[in-house]
Amino acid sequence: MDALKQVTKVVQALETYDIAYALGGSGLLYSLGLTNDVGDWDITTNETKTKVIQSIATSDYEALACGEYPYGTKYKIPKLQ
Template sequence: MRTPPLDVVRALCAALQDRGVVVALGGSGLLAALGLVDQVRDWDLTTDADPDVVAEVLREAGWPFRDAAVRDGIYRTRERFVVAADNHEVDVLVGFAVVDDGRVVTFPTRVTGHWRGLPLADPDVWARAYRAIGRPGRAELLEKRQR
C-alpha cells in the first residue's frame, strides 16, 4: 500500500482531539484502511467542530495551512483547511456538505474504528458522500464491503 507519511495526520488528529474535537479519516485514506484501495495521495479529515477552533489548533501547533473552502458548484462544506506536510497535504473538512438534488446534504463525522492510530469515519456516510459528488465507483467499493 502506498500512502503519504502518517506523522502529520496523526499529530493533527491528536491536537484536535486534545481540544475535544471529534475528527475522522475519510476519503481515500478510509478506503485504504478498509483494504479497498492501495494508494492514498493525501489525507482527508472531517469534523463538525467550530471552524474557529480548528483554525486555532492549527495555528497553535504551527502547521502551515490555508483556507481553501470551495463554496461554488456542489460543495457547501463550512470550511476546508489544507495543511501542508512534507510531500503531501492534509485536508480538514469542517462541516462536510454538498448540494445533491437541489438540497444541501451534510455528512456528519462519526468515528467507527481506528487504523494505524487514526480514527476512521463511517463508511456509510462516505458512500453517500461519494455518490453525491459523482464518484459512484468509490461508493460501490464501500457498499460492497458491507454485504
C-alpha cells in the same frame, strides 16, 4: 512525511482540543490497508472554524474558502507546500 503520519498529526491536534471528527477519503482506505495510494484525507467536524484553526495553529496548514458543488463544506485546510 508518510501520509498516515501527516493525518495523525492533525488528528492529535483535534483531540487535544476535544474536537470530535470523522475520517474519510482514500486516506482512510490506506490506513485500513485497503489501498497503497492516498489521494487525500477527508476530516470532517461540526466544530467552529475558529477552534479548528486554533487546534492546528502550529502546523503547516491554512484555511481556504471552499464550497464547490456538490460539497457542503465552507472551507478546507490543505497542507502548505
